[in-house]
Amino acid sequence: MWLTRPFNERSTQIFLLILTVAVIAVTVLHLAVPAGHPLYVSGYTVGLLGKYLTYALLAVAVDLVWGYLGILSLGHGAFFAIGGYAMGMYLMRQIGDRGTYGDPILPDFMVFLNWDSLPWFWYGFDMAWFAFAMVLIAPGLLALVFGWLAFRSRVTGVYLSIITQAMTFALMLAFFRNEMGFGGNNGLTDFRELLGFDLRSGATRLGLFIASGVALALGYVVCRSIVGSKLGRVCVATRDAEARTRFLGYRVERFQLFVFVVSAMLAGVAGALYVPQVGIINPSEFDPIFSIEIVLWVALGGRASLYGAVIGAVLVNYAKTVFTGVMPDAWLFALGGLFVFVTVFLPQGVAGLLGHLKRRRDDEPSDSETPDKEATA
Amino acid sequence: MRIPCYSWTPRVMPRIVTCLLISLLAWFPMAVQAQEDDGQALLEALDTRSFDDKSDAITAIIESEHERADVWLQALLDSDLQRLKDSGRFVIALETAGLDVTVEDAMTGEAIGEVSRRDLDRLTINNALRSQLRSAISLVELYNGEQDARLDAARRLIGNVEEEQVEPLTNRMAEEPSAAVRHRLNQALAVYRLNQGDVEAVEVLSGSLNSNVRVALNRATQSEDPLVVDAATTALADIEQNLKINRAAETLYFGLSMGSVLVLAAIGLAITFGVMGVINMAHGELIMLGAYTTWAMQQLLPGQPGLALILAIPAGFMVSALVGVAIERGVIQFLKGRPLETLLATFGISLILQQLVRTVISPLNRTVITPEWMSGSLVVNDALSLTLNRMYVLGFALVVFAGLILIMRHTRLGLEVRAVTQNRNMARSMGIRATRVDIMTFALGSGVAGLAGVALSQLTNVGPNLGQNYIIDSFMVVVFGGVGNLWGTLVAGMSLGIINQVLEPWAGAVLAKIIVLVFIILFIQKRPRGLFPQKGRAAEG
Numbered sequence: 001m002w003l004t005r006p007f008n009e010r011s012t013q014i015f016l017l018i019l020t021v022a023v024i025a026v027t028v029l030h031l032a033v034p035a036g037h038p039l040y041v042s043g044y045t046v047g048l049l050g051k052y053l054t055y056a057l058l059a060v061a062v063d064l065v066w067g068y069l070g071i072l073s074l075g076h077g078a079f080f081a082i083g084g085y086a087m088g089m090y091l092m093r094q095i096g097d098r099g100t101y102g103d104p105i106l107p108d109f110m111v112f113l114n115w116d117s118l119p120w121f122w123y124g125f126d127m128a129w130f131a132f133a134m135v136l137i138a139p140g141l142l143a144l145v146f147g148w149l150a151f152r153s154r155v156t157g158v159y160l161s162i163i164t165q166a167m168t169f170a171l172m173l174a175f176f177r178n179e180m181g182f183g184g185n186n187g188l189t190d191f192r193e194l195l196g197f198d199l200r201s202g203a204t205r206l207g208l209f210i211a212s213g214v215a216l217a218l219g220y221v222v223c224r225s226i227v228g229s230k231l232g233r234v235c236v237a238t239r240d241a242e243a244r245t246r247f248l249g250y251r252v253e254r255f256q257l258f259v260f261v262v263s264a265m266l267a268g269v270a271g272a273l274y275v276p277q278v279g280i281i282n283p284s285e286f287d288p289i290f291s292i293e294i295v296l297w298v299a300l301g302g303r304a305s306l307y308g309a310v311i312g313a314v315l316v317n318y319a320k321t322v323f324t325g326v327m328p329d330a331w332l333f334a335l336g337g338l339f340v341f342v343t344v345f346l347p348q349g350v351a352g353l354l355g356h357l358k359r360r361r362d363d364e365p366s367d368s369e370t371p372d373k374e375a376t377a
Numbered sequence: 378m379r380i381p382c383y384s385w386t387p388r389v390m391p392r393i394v395t396c397l398l399i400s401l402l403a404w405f406p407m408a409v410q411a412q413e414d415d416g417q418a419l420l421e422a423l424d425t426r427s428f429d430d431k432s433d434a435i436t437a438i439i440e441s442e443h444e445r446a447d448v449w450l451q452a453l454l455d456s457d458l459q460r461l462k463d464s465g466r467f468v469i470a471l472e473t474a475g476l477d478v479t480v481e482d483a484m485t486g487e488a489i490g491e492v493s494r495r496d497l498d499r500l501t502i503n504n505a506l507r508s509q510l511r512s513a514i515s516l517v518e519l520y521n522g523e524q525d526a527r528l529d530a531a532r533r534l535i536g537n538v539e540e541e542q543v544e545p546l547t548n549r550m551a552e553e554p555s556a557a558v559r560h561r562l563n564q565a566l567a568v569y570r571l572n573q574g575d576v577e578a579v580e581v582l583s584g585s586l587n588s589n590v591r592v593a594l595n596r597a598t599q600s601e602d603p604l605v606v607d608a609a610t611t612a613l614a615d616i617e618q619n620l621k622i623n624r625a626a627e628t629l630y631f632g633l634s635m636g637s638v639l640v641l642a643a644i645g646l647a648i649t650f651g652v653m654g655v656i657n658m659a660h661g662e663l664i665m666l667g668a669y670t671t672w673a674m675q676q677l678l679p680g681q682p683g684l685a686l687i688l689a690i691p692a693g694f695m696v697s698a699l700v701g702v703a704i705e706r707g708v709i710q711f712l713k714g715r716p717l718e719t720l721l722a723t724f725g726i727s728l729i730l731q732q733l734v735r736t737v738i739s740p741l742n743r744t745v746i747t748p749e750w751m752s753g754s755l756v757v758n759d760a761l762s763l764t765l766n767r768m769y770v771l772g773f774a775l776v777v778f779a780g781l782i783l784i785m786r787h788t789r790l791g792l793e794v795r796a797v798t799q800n801r802n803m804a805r806s807m808g809i810r811a812t813r814v815d816i817m818t819f820a821l822g823s824g825v826a827g828l829a830g831v832a833l834s835q836l837t838n839v840g841p842n843l844g845q846n847y848i849i850d851s852f853m854v855v856v857f858g859g860v861g862n863l864w865g866t867l868v869a870g871m872s873l874g875i876i877n878q879v880l881e882p883w884a885g886a887v888l889a890k891i892i893v894l895v896f897i898i899l900f901i902q903k904r905p906r907g908l909f910p911q912k913g914r915a916a917e918g
Contacts, residue, residue, distance in 0.1 A: 072717045149902040158656055158716050159905060162852045163898050169849050170894040173887050288849065292724050299721060332732035339725020343718040344711050 006224035015307045016217055023213035030206060043202045047277055048321065050209035052314050054274040057216045059297045059309035061266035064223045066295065067304030068232060069259050070239030071156070075164030076267050077291035078171050079139035081281065083268025085175075086138050088188035088281040089122060090131030091199075095192050108190070109183045119181040128195055135272040136265045143264030144257070151253035151260075156242065165288045172286035187282025194276050205277070212273045216310070219266045223306055226259065235259055293335070300342045302349025311350050416443055416484050420467045423453070424460060428503050435506065439513050447517045449483060454510040458483065459497040468497070512537045516545070519562075524555050531561035536589030538569040568593045571609075574600060579608040583615050586623065586758050591616060623761045628878050634767040636874025637774035638836065640867055641829035642847040643854035644778060647866040648822035649701075651855055652785075652798055653815065655709055656720040660851060661844025662730035663701055663823050667693035667830020668839045669734065672743045683748030686831070693827035700730075701823020702816055710815070727844070734841045742840040751835065770832045777828055778867055784821070785863065794818050798861075853897050859907030869908055873897075 006012045026049060029041040041049075058080050065071045097104040101111040105118055124130040146167060150160055178184035197204040226232050234255050237245040246252045275281045284290070293316075301312025316338070323331040342349065348356075419441055422434035435453075438446050448469070452458040457470040459480070467483035477491045502510070511533060518530035538546065543566065550562045567581035571593050579597070582590050594616070597609035642664060649657050657663075671689040678685040704726055712719045751769050756762040785791035796804040797814045805811050830843070837843065854873060858865030873893060880889035904910070 072720070146898075149899070153902045153905055155901055155905050158720065159856060159901060161717065161720065162856060163901055166849060166853060166894050166898055170891045170898075173891050173894075177887055292721070295721060296725075299718075329732070329736055332728045336725040336728030336732065339728070340708055340722045343722040343725075344708060347718065 005228055006221050009224065009228070011305075011307060012221070012224050015220060015310070019213060019217055019220075023210055027206060027210065030202075043205055046202075046209050047205050050205070050212045050277045051274060052317050053209070053212035053216050054270045054277070055294075055297070055317055056310040056313040057212070057219045057270040057273075058267050058294055059301065059313035060216070060219050060223055060306055061263040061270065062294050063298045063301075063303060063306055063309035064226070064266070065260055065263045066298060067306070067309075068227055068235045068239060069256060070242075071256065071260065072158075072161045072295065073164045073260075073263075074161045074288060074291050074295065075166075075168035076263070076294055077288070078168035078286055079143060079264040079267035080271035080274070080294075081171075081175075081283075081285035082139045082142060083135045083271030084275040084281040084285060085182060085188065085271075086125075086131055086134040086268070087272035087275045088191075089125040089134075089182075090128060091191040091194060091276060092188050093122070093126040094194070095190065098192060099190070107183070107188070109178075109186065110181070113178060115181075122181070132272070135268050139264040139268035139271075140261050143261045147257045147260040151256045154253070165291065168286050168291055169288050172283050172288075175283035175286060183282070185282070187280055188275075189280040189282075191276060191279060199276055199279070208273065208277050212277070215269055215273055219269065220306060220310070222262070222266070226262065227306070231255065231258075296335070296339055296342070298349075300338065300346070300349055302351025302353075302355075305349075305351035305355075308349050308351030315350070415441065416445065417467075419443065420449065420458075420483065423458075423500055424498075428506060431500075431502065431506060432509060435509060435513060439517065445484070445486070447514065447521070448486070450510055450514050450517065452483070453500060453502060454507060454514065456499060456502070458500050460500065461492065462496050462498055468492075470497070508537060509539075512539060512542065516542065519546075519549060519558075524558070527553075527555065527558045528561060531558050531565060532587070534565040535561065535587050536565075536568050536593060538565050543569060564590060571597055571605075574602055574605060576602070576604045576608050579605070579612050583612040586616065586619060586761075623758065626757075627761055628882075629875065630763055630767075632875030632878035633871060634771055634874070635877060636871035637767075637771040638833065639850055639854050639874055640778065640870035641770070641774045641832055642826075643851040643858075643866050643870055644774075644781060644863070645822040645825035645829060646851045647855050647858070647861075647863055648781070648825065649819055650852070651861045651863075651866070652794060653818050653822070654716065654798070655705075655819070656716050656723065657701075657704070657709075657822075658720055658724040658848060659704060659727040659730060659844075660823075660826055661846070661848035662727045663697040663826035663844070664830040664833060664847055665734065665839075665841065665844035666697050666700060666730070667827030668745070668834040668843055669738065669743070669830070670696045670827065671831045671834040672745050672839055675746055682746040683750060686748055686751075686835075689831050689834075690828065693831040694824040695827075697827025697830065698820040698824035701826070702820050704823075705816060705819040709819070710812075727848075731841045731845070740841060742838040745834040745839050747835055766835050770836060773828075773832050777825060778863070781821075781825065782863055790814075790817055790821075853894070856901060857897050857907055859909035862907070862909045865907055865909035 007016075026041050026046060029039055030043070030046055033040040035042070058076065061079075062073060062076050065073055065076075092107045095107065099108040099111075101108055103111050106115060110118070125134070146164075150163065155163065174180055175182050175187075176185055182188070191199050193199055194204065194208075197207065199205075227235070234245065234250055234252075237248075237250075238252050238255060242252060271281075271285070294313075297312035297316050298309045299312070300316060301310065302308030316335075319334065320331060323334055346353070419434065419438050422437060423431055425431060425434070435450070438449060443449075449458060452469045458467065459470055459478075460467055468480035468489060469483050470478045470480050472479040473494070476494050478494050478497060479491050480489050480497075481487060482489055515530035515533045515537070518526045519534075522530060534542075534546070546562060546566060550559055550566070553559045553562065563581055564585055564587065567578040568590060570578035571582065579594070582594060591613070594609045594613050597605050598613065600606055600609070642661075645663070646657070646660050649655050649660065667689075670693040671686060674685040674689040674692055675682055678688070704723065708722050708726065709719055712722060747766055751766045754762045754764045755768065785794065793804070793809050793814045794817075796807070796809055797811050801811055804814075833839075833843065833847075837846075854870045855866055857873065858867070858869030876896070877889050877893050880892055884892060901907075
């Protein structure tokens with residue numbers, strides 16, 4: 001019931017329509033158009049677009065907590081990476097005895113480190129259902145513990161941002177250690193197949209692309225239904241005046257915790273879809289800079305609109321692909337400049353710009369959903 | 378010289394003078410010749426296949442008390458004593474560049490220039506000769522060196538005393554003026570006696586931290602004489618206790634040193650973030666700019682690294698302060714009251730500054746030279762020596778901290794800063810120009826980051842990523858200490874440094890860092906306002 005409500009909203013309908021059309025168009029152009037034709041979408045591009053879609057889902061997850069709850073998480077890359085590691089562990093176990101060392105149970109890096117048995121936390125990852133459950137549970141559990149500690153003692157604002165950053169930094173250092181049992185520096189790679197499908201075939205790549213599109217659509221609907229529900233109203237109230245909401249009798253920390261955990265799980269799903277498409281997961285995904293970059297996608301697209309996050313993620317990553325290909329040195333200048341430009345000149349992001357144009361056309365009063373500048377600060 | 382003599386001396390004098398001169402002139406070359414012949418013979422004796430004969434030749438050199446004996450022995454030990462194939466002349470290699478070797482004459486020390494390595498024969502030695510040479514050099518230094526050299530020589534003798542050296546060393550001990558050197562010699566002789574099975578020697582050795590003494594005592598615990606075993610075991614336990622204290626002192630020192638680095642990196646942030654409430658993610662890059670300023674000063678003043686370093690202190694401050702003001706005026710002032718946006722914008726600036734350094738200077742690390750007076754270490758005892766550069770940085774951090782406290786407490790600027798942060802509107806209506814105070818405060822905080830960079834250039838690599846490595850730590854220190862509290866920053870930085878160093882031996886560097894991070898995350902949950910929260914209404918803002 002509450003899940004169907006978003007479909008009545010104009011923005012959701014438009015978003016889902018555009019996403020569906022885009023996914024179908026890419027599929028058709030990839031399959032039906034002969035290679036060499038100007039409209040042909042190559043397998044490489046399909047993989048790239050699939051990656052963008054997982055990033056978009058990640059951005060939606062960040063927008064849910066930042067845009068509607070006022071929590072600037074600088075550690076969402078950690079949830080993304082943990083989801084990715086859960087998927088990576090499943091894919092590692094699927095390699096079986098086809099690895100370099102041919103050990104039927106131990107992944108190559110463990111044989112290389114002279115380990116004689118599988119660490120306990122690798123048990124069960126040979127079963128797909130268990131691994132896929134872990135994609136949700138592991139990031140959710142981390143978010144639950146971390147959030148419970150933080151929200152209970154009312155750590156908010158900049159402090160929360162800084163400790164989320166410290167969390168992902170600590171995890172990065174930990175995963176770099178070989179002793180952790182996650183492949184250390186090199187991470188997990190050399191994957192073969194997913195659910196029996198060869199990861200190197202074009203069809204699997206297309207399937208993963210479509211799956212990413214579906215996941216994005218589902219994630220978007222989940223977020224939209226949370227935001228549109230009464231729970232969402234409490235979240236926005238918390239964002240704009242936490243103390244007042246608390247005095248009205250709402251247990252603010254419970255709402256925060258719930259939304260934070262949902263967001264972390266979405267990030268985990270995004271990571272799990274990302275890993276088979278890029279073929280590797282290593283500790284650099286925990287890098288605090290990546291987490292800040294995600295926030296930039298959301299800021300560029302526009303906070304508290306959800307579809308803005310998708311626009312931002314696709315735009316920035318497309319620009320990154322172009323820039324790093326043409327002039328790699330200029331990318332950091334462009335990214336840094338974008339940070340400054342968006343925060344100073346475009347506080348509402350692209351979505352805000354779109355909304356502004358729409359308002360001008362409709363001559364309607366301002367949209368109450370866009371966050372109030374002063375209150376969110 | 379002689380000619381004017383004739384003109385003024387009486388008639389008899391010239392003859393005497395001439396006689397004297399002639400005799401002197403005749404004598405002098407002969408004396409030199411004799412020495413050279415001796416030396417040549419001494420060195421010839423070294424050029425033999427048999428290592429036993431070489432050993433005798435070394436003893437002969439020591440006994441000759443030839444003025445260049447120490448140079449030869451050292452050169453022989455370093456495999457630098459060589460012989461020209463064609464002339465048979467003995468030379469000492471000074472520097473090797475590819476196939477060319479710069480040599481000097483072994484006899485006179487005069488420079489010969491470069492020769493090809495192919496034209497040289499090296500005088501080879503084995504391990505037995507090497508230890509003979511080491512103790513021989515020690516002996517020579519013990520007789521002729523300055524006090525420091527004698528002390529060093531005596532330390533090297535511990536555990537390396539040979540039977541035939543016992544008597545000369547005992548005599549030397551009686552003549553030795555310095556008590557410290559006498560003490561060492563006594564220990565060296567005691568180790569020898571202990572090796573011979575003398576129980577009383579243990580008494581001299583107990584409490585010594587020298588590793589060779591420990592080796593000798595350990596060996597003594599395997600001895601057949603139960604008395605010796607007992608005494609040695611007790612002495613070892615004593616020494617172990619003593620070592621523990623010294624190790625603890627060393628850990629404390631490293632902890633304080635690491636803490637001083639954290640304090641330096643964080644103290645500027647304590648001003649901009651703690652006092653002004655501005656999140657400056659480009660703070661690390663301001664530190665980096667300070668470090669690069671040091672490098673640039675050393676490039677401008679080649680050959681004078683010390684002067685350049687001292688000049689870099691004001692220069693680094695100015696550079697970072699100016700960049701800081703540019704950031705404040707260009708970006709931060711438009712984002713007043715929106716800390717999360719400020720965080721993102723300044724992060725963008727940090728990316729730009731990093732890439733700027735990479736593009737303009739180089740993506741590779743630059744070398745900053747440590748001036749001579751900062752290198753080396755202060756040797757407290759055999760188990761504990763404190764590196765000087767860390768000590769200077771520690772002192773520098775404390776000076777910077779004291780300076781900041783003074784500025785904030787006792788100057789007009791400090792008063793105005795506190796007024797503006799506590800109640801901006803009230804301060805403005807009292808006639809304080811709040812914007813100017815903002816600029817000055819930000820310049821101060823940024824300048825201090827530059828100072829941190831100057832200091833850090835002496836401890837770590839100077840590269841574009843220098844700042845990034847410190848930004849998370851710096852925020853942690855400020856938050857841990859309590860925002861807006863300079864003393865909190867000092868205590869937090871120092872204690873985090875010490876905790877890290879205490880954990881490191883058993884957890885490893887990376888795990889220690891992770892533990893500290895987790896500890897802070899948990900600590901902030903417990904006390905969200907840090908170790909020393911600000912009291913009063915200001916804290917609630």
